[in-house]
Amino acid sequence: MMIRKIQEIQSLHYDLLQSADPDHRLVTEYVKRGVCFEVILNEQIVGILVLLPTRPETLEIINIAVSDHYQGQGIGETMIHFALDHAKQNHYKTVEIGTGSTSLGQLYLYQKCGFRMSGIDRDFFVRHYKDEIVENKLILKDMVRLSQDV
Ligand code: ACO
Ligand code: ACO
16 A cells, blocks of 8 residues: 555546545645645555645644545555654644544544544534535534644
């Protein structure tokens, strides 16, 4: 498995980006400002990671996704540790990540990787997404913000 910087975002990358974030306009905007990495396994693109500097000394994992067929094999966890190492090497102090309150598996994964909850952005998904999102049989409304110092 190899993680490398993406030179140019292609449609295969967009499919993955969209599985983590359905808002095409937002995604297009932050991939331009952030640093994008792809995970290559068996000569295929199986994962994506977008890191965005948000405030001084703070880096956000703004998008992380693994293709369906390769999920549950530790690739997501490896990408999060890669992001934490990248942040440390580039002298960031804090790494943040945000996810839906209904994303129960993702909340488990991020806490397993050392993130702690830092806040709730109530109605974030109601305000920013025009189509209703349903996950784990719940309507998604609130964004959970998590962070950790590196
Ligand atoms: N549901 C339940 N459990 C999960 C989930 C999930 N969605 N994701 C990870 N886990 C658990 C795994 O079961 C595993 O548990 P274990 O430690 O007991 O073995 C642990 O977390 C580590 O999982 P990995 O195999 O490393 O995770 P994976 O490679 O599947 O990647 C990811 C996780 C990126 C969330 C993947 O499921 C995915 O692409 N999902 C769709 C897109 C998405 O939701 N992206 C995140 C949106 S938020 C954001 O982008 C900032
Ligand atoms: N883990 C996963 N899913 C759960 C859990 C759980 N611990 N508890 C409930 N659910 C889900 C059920 O799967 C069900 O899902 P569905 O709607 O898809 O069918 C739904 O929630 C409703 O479940 P019930 O069968 O009504 O819940 P149950 O009778 O099991 O009672 C309770 C839930 C009280 C949390 C029970 O699991 C329990 O006593 N747990 C140990 C004590 C505990 O944790 N209490 C809460 C602490 S917080 C507090 O007291 C304020």
